[in-house]
Amino acid sequence: MPGHGFAMMQTNLWVDAIYTLIIILASGIIYTKTREIYALTGHKGIKYFRNVFLFFAISYLAHFFLLSPRIWRTVEFANLIFPTILFITVYASTAAVLYLLYSAMWKKTHKGFFAKSWLLHVIALVVAILTILFSVPLLFVILQAIIFIYAAIMSYLNHRKAKTKKGFSKVYYIYILLFVFWILNTFATALPPFFLQIKLFVYAISIILFIIILTRVVKRLSVKSNDKKKG
Amino acid sequence: MTKKRDRLEVIYDILKIIRDKNNSIKPTPLLRYSNLSSQRFAEYYSELIEKGLIKEVTDKKNKKFITLSDKGFKYLEKYQIITGFIDDFNL
Numbered sequence: 001m002p003g004h005g006f007a008m009m010q011t012n013l014w015v016d017a018i019y020t021l022i023i024i025l026a027s028g029i030i031y032t033k034t035r036e037i038y039a040l041t042g043h044k045g046i047k048y049f050r051n052v053f054l055f056f057a058i059s060y061l062a063h064f065f066l067l068s069p070r071i072w073r074t075v076e077f078a079n080l081i082f083p084t085i086l087f088i089t090v091y092a093s094t095a096a097v098l099y100l101l102y103s104a105m106w107k108k109t110h111k112g113f114f115a116k117s118w119l120l121h122v123i124a125l126v127v128a129i130l131t132i133l134f135s136v137p138l139l140f141v142i143l144q145a146i147i148f149i150y151a152a153i154m155s156y157l158n159h160r161k162a163k164t165k166k167g168f169s170k171v172y173y174i175y176i177l178l179f180v181f182w183i184l185n186t187f188a189t190a191l192p193p194f195f196l197q198i199k200l201f202v203y204a205i206s207i208i209l210f211i212i213i214l215t216r217v218v219k220r221l222s223v224k225s226n227d228k229k230k231g
Numbered sequence: 232m233t234k235k236r237d238r239l240e241v242i243y244d245i246l247k248i249i250r251d252k253n254n255s256i257k258p259t260p261l262l263r264y265s266n267l268s269s270q271r272f273a274e275y276y277s278e279l280i281e282k283g284l285i286k287e288v289t290d291k292k293n294k295k296f297i298t299l300s301d302k303g304f305k306y307l308e309k310y311q312i313i314t315g316f317i318d319d320f321n322l
Contacts, residue, residue: 037313040306041239042282045322103322171321220316 008193013068015196016189019203020064026210027057030217037221048103048117055096056182062089067189083132090131090140093182094124097144100175101151123147141186148179174212181206239317241267241275243310246284246303255288255296279303 030053038046066085098120131140181202188195188202236244248264249256262272279285284303288296299307316322 034316036305037309037316040284040302040309041242041313043239043313043317043322045317045320049320049322103320107322171319216319217316220319221312223312223315 008196012193012196012199015199015203016064016068019207020060022207023060023210024057026207026214027053027060030214031057033217033221044106044117045103048099048106051099052096052103055092055099059089059092059096062092063186063189086137087128087132091124091128094127094140094144094147095120097148097179097182098123100179101148104172104175105151138186141183144179145183152176174209177205178209178213181209239310239314241265242279242284243307245275245279246299246307249285249297249299249303250307254298257294257296261297 031050034046034050037043038050062085066082066089102117102120127140127143130143131137184202185206188199191199245261245265248261252260258276262269265272265275267275276285280287282302283300284306286298286300288298290296
C-alpha cells in the first residue's frame with residue numbers, strides 16, 4: 001500500500017519536526033533566561049550549563065535535517081550537504097555532552113582536563129572528523145558513550161573520595177537521563193516509519209526531561225530576591 | 232574556623248560595602264572592610280572595574296572614590312537568585 005507508506009512517512013516527518021521544535025524552544029528559553037545571571041557573574045558553571053543547551057539545540061536541529069532524507073536528497077549537492085550536516089550534528093552533540101560533564105565537574109577538578117574548556121572543542125572536532133572520515137554515522141554515538149561513561153565513573157569516584165555528606169544530586173540523574181535519551185533519540189529517529197510508537201515514547205521522555213530542567217530554571221530565576229545574604 | 236568565602240560571595244561583600252557607605256567609598260577603607268589581602272583585593276578590584284560592576288569617580292579635590300554601576304546594583308539585587316541557581320544545579 002504505497003499510499004499508506006507515504007502517509008506514515010508524512011506523519012513521521014511531522015512528529016520529528018514538532019519534537020525538534022519543542023526541544024529547540026526549551027533549550028532556547030533556558031539559554032536566554034540564564035543570560036543575565038551569566039553577564040553579571042561570568043561564572044564558569046553557568047557558562048557551561050548554558051552551552052549545554054545551546055549545543056543541544058544546534059545538534060537537534062542538524063539531526064532533524066540529517067534524517068529527513070526528502071529534504072536533503074532533493075538538493076543537487078547532497079553529497080556535500082549530507083557530510084556537512086553530519087559534521088555539525090556530531091560536533092554540536094559531542095560539545096553538548098562534554099559541556100554537561102564540565103558543568104557538573106569543573107568545581108571538583110580544577111586541574112587537568114576540566115581546567116581547559118578549549119580541550120572540549122578539540123575532542124568534539126576529533127570525534128566529528130573521525131565520524132566523517134570513517135563514514136560511519138553511528139561511530140559518534142559510541143565515542144560519546146565512552147566519553148560520558150568514563151567521566152560519569154570518574155565523577156562518582158571523586159564524589160566517594162570526597163566523603164561529603166551530601167548525596168548525589170538529583171540534577172546528576174537528570175543529566176544522565178538527558179544523555180541516555182540523546183543516544184536513544186539518535187536511534188529512534190533512524191527507525192523505519194512503522195516503529196512510530198517506540199519513537200513517540202523516546203521523544204516524550206526527552207521532552208519531559210527538557211521541560212523538567214526548563215521549569216526548574218524558570219522557577220529558580222523567578223524567585224523574588226530580598227537582597228539578604230544567606231546564612 | 233570560618234568558611235572560606237567563594238568568589239561570588241567576596242564580590243557581593245565588596246559591592247555591599249560600597250552600597251552601605253552611601254555608594255561612595257575610597258579604595259583604602261574599602262580594602263580594610265573587605266577583609267582581603269592587598270594582593271587579592273587588587274585582583275578583585277580590577278575584575279569589578281573590568282566587568283563594569285563598579286566605577287571610579289574623581290571629585291573636585293582630585294580624590295578618587297568608588298561607586299556602584301547599575302550592573303553592580305543589579306548584582307546585589309540578584310545575588311540570592313544567582314547563588315540559589317548555582318546550588319540547585321550544582322554548578
